[in-house]
Amino acid sequence: LARRCRWQGWESRHMSASQAAELIRDGMTVGMSGFTRAGEAKALPLALVEKARREPFSITLMTGASLGNDLDGQMADAHMLARRMPFQVDPVLRRAINAGEVMFMDQHLSETVELLRNHQLSDMDVAVVEASAITADGGIVPTTSVGNSASYAILADKVIIELNLESPAALEGLHDIYIPQMRPSRQPIPVVAPDSRIGTPYIPIDPARIAAIVLTRGKDSPSTCTPPDEDTRRMADHLVELLKQEVTLGRLTPALLPLQAGIGSMANAVMSGLKEGPFEHLTMYSEVLQDSTFDLLDAGKLDFASGSSITVTEERGRTLWKDLERYRDRLILRPQELSNHPGIVRRLGVIAVNTALEFDIYGNVNSTHVCGTRMMNGIGGSGDFARNAQLSVFITKSLAKGGDISSVVPFVSHVDHTEHDVDILVTEHGLADLRGLAPRERAVLVIENCADPRYRPALRAYFEEACRRGGHTPHCLEQALSWHREVEVHGNMRAL
Amino acid sequence: LARRCRWQGWESRHMSASQAAELIRDGMTVGMSGFTRAGEAKALPLALVEKARREPFSITLMTGASLGNDLDGQMADAHMLARRMPFQVDPVLRRAINAGEVMFMDQHLSETVELLRNHQLSDMDVAVVEASAITADGGIVPTTSVGNSASYAILADKVIIELNLESPAALEGLHDIYIPQMRPSRQPIPVVAPDSRIGTPYIPIDPARIAAIVLTRGKDSPSTCTPPDEDTRRMADHLVELLKQEVTLGRLTPALLPLQAGIGSMANAVMSGLKEGPFEHLTMYSEVLQDSTFDLLDAGKLDFASGSSITVTEERGRTLWKDLERYRDRLILRPQELSNHPGIVRRLGVIAVNTALEFDIYGNVNSTHVCGTRMMNGIGGSGDFARNAQLSVFITKSLAKGGDISSVVPFVSHVDHTEHDVDILVTEHGLADLRGLAPRERAVLVIENCADPRYRPALRAYFEEACRRGGHTPHCLEQALSWHREVEVHGNMRAL
Ligand SMILES: CC(C)(COP(=O)(O)OP(=O)(O)OC[C@H]1O[C@@H](n2cnc3c(N)ncnc32)[C@H](O)[C@@H]1OP(=O)(O)O)[C@@H](O)C(=O)NCCC(=O)NCCS
Ligand SMILES: CC(C)(COP(=O)(O)OP(=O)(O)OC[C@H]1O[C@@H](n2cnc3c(N)ncnc32)[C@H](O)[C@@H]1OP(=O)(O)O)[C@@H](O)C(=O)NCCC(=O)NCCS
Numbered sequence: 005l006a007r008r009c010r011w012q013g014w015e016s017r018h019m020s021a022s023q024a025a026e027l028i029r030d031g032m033t034v035g036m037s038g039f040t041r042a043g044e045a046k047a048l049p050l051a052l053v054e055k056a057r058r059e060p061f062s063i064t065l066m067t068g069a070s071l072g073n074d075l076d077g078q079m080a081d082a083h084m085l086a087r088r089m090p091f092q093v094d095p096v097l098r099r100a101i102n103a104g105e106v107m108f109m110d111q112h113l114s115e116t117v118e119l120l121r122n123h124q125l126s127d128m129d130v131a132v133v134e135a136s137a138i139t140a141d142g143g144i145v146p147t148t149s150v151g152n153s154a155s156y157a158i159l160a161d162k163v164i165i166e167l168n169l170e171s172p173a174a175l176e177g178l179h180d181i182y183i184p185q186m187r188p189s190r191q192p193i194p195v196v197a198p199d200s201r202i203g204t205p206y207i208p209i210d211p212a213r214i215a216a217i218v219l220t221r222g223k224d225s226p227s228t229c230t231p232p233d234e235d236t237r238r239m240a241d242h243l244v245e246l247l248k249q250e251v252t253l254g255r256l257t258p259a260l261l262p263l264q265a266g267i268g269s270m271a272n273a274v275m276s277g278l279k280e281g282p283f284e285h286l287t288m289y290s291e292v293l294q295d296s297t298f299d300l301l302d303a304g305k306l307d308f309a310s311g312s313s314i315t316v317t318e319e320r321g322r323t324l325w326k327d328l329e330r331y332r333d334r335l336i337l338r339p340q341e342l343s344n345h346p347g348i349v350r351r352l353g354v355i356a357v358n359t360a361l362e363f364d365i366y367g368n369v370n371s372t373h374v375c376g377t378r379m380m381n382g383i384g385g386s387g388d389f390a391r392n393a394q395l396s397v398f399i400t401k402s403l404a405k406g407g408d409i410s411s412v413v414p415f416v417s418h419v420d421h422t423e424h425d426v427d428i429l430v431t432e433h434g435l436a437d438l439r440g441l442a443p444r445e446r447a448v449l450v451i452e453n454c455a456d457p458r459y460r461p462a463l464r465a466y467f468e469e470a471c472r473r474g475g476h477t478p479h480c481l482e483q484a485l486s487w488h489r490e491v492e493v494h495g496n497m498r499a500l
Numbered sequence: 501l502a503r504r505c506r507w508q509g510w511e512s513r514h515m516s517a518s519q520a521a522e523l524i525r526d527g528m529t530v531g532m533s534g535f536t537r538a539g540e541a542k543a544l545p546l547a548l549v550e551k552a553r554r555e556p557f558s559i560t561l562m563t564g565a566s567l568g569n570d571l572d573g574q575m576a577d578a579h580m581l582a583r584r585m586p587f588q589v590d591p592v593l594r595r596a597i598n599a600g601e602v603m604f605m606d607q608h609l610s611e612t613v614e615l616l617r618n619h620q621l622s623d624m625d626v627a628v629v630e631a632s633a634i635t636a637d638g639g640i641v642p643t644t645s646v647g648n649s650a651s652y653a654i655l656a657d658k659v660i661i662e663l664n665l666e667s668p669a670a671l672e673g674l675h676d677i678y679i680p681q682m683r684p685s686r687q688p689i690p691v692v693a694p695d696s697r698i699g700t701p702y703i704p705i706d707p708a709r710i711a712a713i714v715l716t717r718g719k720d721s722p723s724t725c726t727p728p729d730e731d732t733r734r735m736a737d738h739l740v741e742l743l744k745q746e747v748t749l750g751r752l753t754p755a756l757l758p759l760q761a762g763i764g765s766m767a768n769a770v771m772s773g774l775k776e777g778p779f780e781h782l783t784m785y786s787e788v789l790q791d792s793t794f795d796l797l798d799a800g801k802l803d804f805a806s807g808s809s810i811t812v813t814e815e816r817g818r819t820l821w822k823d824l825e826r827y828r829d830r831l832i833l834r835p836q837e838l839s840n841h842p843g844i845v846r847r848l849g850v851i852a853v854n855t856a857l858e859f860d861i862y863g864n865v866n867s868t869h870v871c872g873t874r875m876m877n878g879i880g881g882s883g884d885f886a887r888n889a890q891l892s893v894f895i896t897k898s899l900a901k902g903g904d905i906s907s908v909v910p911f912v913s914h915v916d917h918t919e920h921d922v923d924i925l926v927t928e929h930g931l932a933d934l935r936g937l938a939p940r941e942r943a944v945l946v947i948e949n950c951a952d953p954r955y956r957p958a959l960r961a962y963f964e965e966a967c968r969r970g971g972h973t974p975h976c977l978e979q980a981l982s983w984h985r986e987v988e989v990h991g992n993m994r995a996l
Binding site: 103104107110122123124189190192193196253348352375376394418419424427441476482 | 597599603607608614615618621622685688690750844847869873875914919920935982
């Protein structure tokens with residue numbers, strides 16, 4: 005414990021989770037650690053759930069991104085979330101959001117703390133941050149994610165630290181905490197490569213604001229990533245083929261450019277596929293480091309990975325957490341404002357690979373809303389990367405729900421990424437390279453290369469009729485959303 | 501002439517426009533100067549039009565943004581534009597684009613040269629750049645715009661310079677040319693304030709690549725901005741009210757933050773409105789400097805303006821061009837990659853004011869496509885600014901076509917700016933502050949504050965029915981685009 009908690013004053017702040025929960029009152033704005041189900045505070049949320057079951061209690065909850073250990077679900081179930089931002093992946097919370105019970109703000113992950121810092125969101129009352137250690141000066145060493153923890157801890161009135169005694173001690177030294185200056189005198193952020201270290205390995209705060217220290221033991225939830233299947237392997241092959249070609253054409257070197265991969269099984273599988281390519285000295289500048297990152301590091305393909313969190317499967321976790329020392333000098337964890345920073349992504353020229361729910365024949369992408377209305381998870385960091393990447397790739401299986409739904413449609417039912425921000429579309433059937441093409445040219449490639457053959461005739465018919473009517477981006481307005489309407493009414497698009 | 505053309509070798513390259521036009525062959529990719537109808541090459545395009553009328557001839561044409569002097573129209577009319585990017589405002593070209601005759605790529609204005617530099621667009625054969633002077637080393641001093649001229653001149657195989665002997669000599673010294681390094685070793689761009697000077701006052705190129713120098717005389721087209729009217733004055737009032745409140749709340753100082761204003765009469769009028777507010781020591785970090793910039797400079801409200809071009813009305817031009825010396829130390833013209841750079845816009849925290857064609861009840865904005873299909877102008881720089889601004893404002897009159905069309909709709913027919921990138925919506929009726937709100941909360945504000953009263957009942961009915969059906973972003977899919985379909989079928993939305 006003395007090694008974990010080096011700040012002398014700590015005993016005066018030591019309390020139980022339920023005592024600390026009393027510091028959080030009804031109506032408050034609370035910021036919590038946690039990013040892609042990694043490094044969330046584990047005890048406080050449960051103490052708050054108990055409190056909410058006893059008395060009228062609800063809060064505005066901000067996190068880095070998604071929480072693990074079913075916490076978002078339990079908090080939603082206890083009706084204690086009045087507002088929630090900027091991302092989530094929980095089925096119970098999702099239901100409450102879609103029922104209009106929780107006011108959810110779906111934000112670019114790089115932007116939440118910028119809004120908070122500029123007082124464009126309500127000021128933060130309490131920050132709750134999981135730590136693997138507390139430094140002699142009261143600085144917080146995060147655990148498996150940085151997320152928004154640094155700015156939350158710096159901006160909140162009070163800070164509650166959950167010191168997780170079971171978190172790997174080797175995490176210390178992995179983090180690089182840097183906070184951009186206040187405008188109008190902000191200086192350039194000096195990250196010039198994935199391995200740039202520009203800050204401190206802990207979150208510096210005035211210990212006077214530490215209101216409570218809670219000792220915990222607990223693990224992150226393992227990743228629910230499923231292993232590559234036939235479809236994702238094909239998608240990886242298409243992408244590897246493209247990248248090889250870019251190297252041949254002299255547009256990229258075999259080191260490519262720093263890679264980013266979105267959350268989920270598809271992006272993870274596609275990233276793993278890079279093992280097979282003729283690439284070397286790869287780097288990552290990403291958000292979440294998944295199993296594929298460590299596959300590539302182990303394969304000697306990847307030299308360095310920068311992210312905001314580490315989220316791995318049970319199996320990978322068994323070796324990784326014991327062996328962390330081995331990866332030490334090849335990893336950095338940054339605040340998500342930095343890992344996703346538009347200016348840095350643009351500077352580095354990241355190759356971004358994110359997953360779409362659906363895309364349309366002109367290259368617009370929907371990452372968030374099923375049938376235009378029901379929130380799935382949120383845009384997450386996909387926009388931060390896609391907009392500013394040198395190469396912006398979106399992947400999806402061409403079919404969803406066993407073929408009931410085509411993920412290639414005439415008109416996406418919600419737009420998260422506009423045609424301006426999408427270079428390459430990939431499904432198991434093939435790849436559409438949209439760079440330098442006008443909408444009418446893109447449509448042909450998207451239909452013929454990416455759509456499932458059973459939906460191609462209907463897409464072709466739509467496009468042909470639309471072209472007869474004319475326009476830069478031809479559409480048949482009365483049919484544009486009819487594919488999604490079919491799903492609402494009949495549960496599938498098969499009649500099309 | 502000797503003062504304008506200080507490069508000794510110039511006479512060997514001196515030729516007529518039609519001689520120079522012979523350097524451009526069928527199928528080539530050509531980059532031209534010109535941004536918001538300022539500083540375009542004036543003679544070459546006409547010589548190319550003649551050529552196209554004589555022989556089979558068409559090219560891919562890239563510019564900064566729109567060209568003046570009816571050049572885009574004449575080139576479209578001569579069928580010499582196979583491809584065109586990244587922006588245009590010409591009615592004849594617009595018709596050709598919408599007929600599918602010209603393949604138009606509508607791009608974020610900051611991105612075109614990035615794509616070119618990375619060989620993601622076809623390599624540039626010839627650059628045609630208007631100059632006000634040529635330095636002793638063969639460097640090009642641009643005229644009233646920088647646009648993409650610097651990178652085009654640096655990247656093209658051959659450079660044709662149009663030395664405009666009538667352009668104001670006082671332009672020299674106004675420009676600041678800086679080109680980001682190639683990836684992966686790009687360094688931070690050191691702009692930290694609108695008045696940061698980080699480059700050279702001319703475009704440095706190897707004079708060996710100067711293939712022709714054509715002497716011209718000719719003026720930019722004057723701005724077609726119309727003066728403020730009752731509606732735009734109201735919009736300005738709403739925005740001034742908001743900004744005053746932000747100052748009162750301590751979120752902004754009376755100097756605000758660097759201002760950006762989009763093209764067009766509305767944005768110009770709203771900017772002029774800032775004269776009336778209690779603001780001082782304002783700055784601009786924008787693209788096009790319109791009449792309003794000089795109004796604010798003259799009123800002593802604005803300390804400094806950075807842009808990529810100057811486009812003013814006939815009237816303003818009469819005094820401005822004679823008096824340019826007076827504004828000299830308060831102006832910079834930059835490459836559009838810099839004026840619109842996502843990283844710099846984010847660093848400075850720009851207040852962005854752009855014009856929408858229409859927006860929807862959830863805050864999605866359409867800037868480009870009439871009824872989802874017909875291209876108006878293009879997204880221009882609006883996305884570069886809106887995404888990265890500290891405050892992203894979109895303005896539009898609540899009605900178009902004399903009331904036949906509501907510019908506030910249930911579902912925009914095309915998305916250029918997603919709900920994630922829009923903070924404030926303004927019409928003559930009022931303002932909706934969407935910051936920190938969930939979609940259902942936004943809809944109420946947008947309908948009640950921004951929509952024209954005659955369309956409010958139909959919007960309310962849509963929203964209520966949609967809420968009954970549920971979802972994070974409730975919609976009635978079968979009605980979502982019916983408003984635009986009404987316009988296609990009946991020419992108006994009045995039956996709704
Ligand atoms: C798009 C996204 C939901 C895909 O997730 P995934 O786990 O890789 O893919 P899955 O195939 O399991 O799809 C998830 C669900 O969406 C459903 N789905 C997929 N395509 C669909 C479509 N076109 N229409 C309706 N539902 C669809 C799937 O059936 C599945 O539903 P289920 O959970 O009921 O089985 C996920 O990647 C995401 O949330 N992305 C947005 C955020 C982001 O990109 N972040 C990256 C940086 S954080
Ligand atoms: C949106 C935009 C077209 C508005 O232009 P404007 O000159 O300020 O406004 P106007 O009211 O004159 O509108 C232009 C035309 O659009 C039409 N229009 C406006 N709203 C409309 C709507 N909801 N539906 C259909 N047409 C509409 C107007 O009737 C007008 O048509 P006309 O030319 O036939 O008279 C223009 O600002 C633009 O191109 N913006 C996108 C690029 C951009 O934002 N750049 C900023 C940085 S460069």
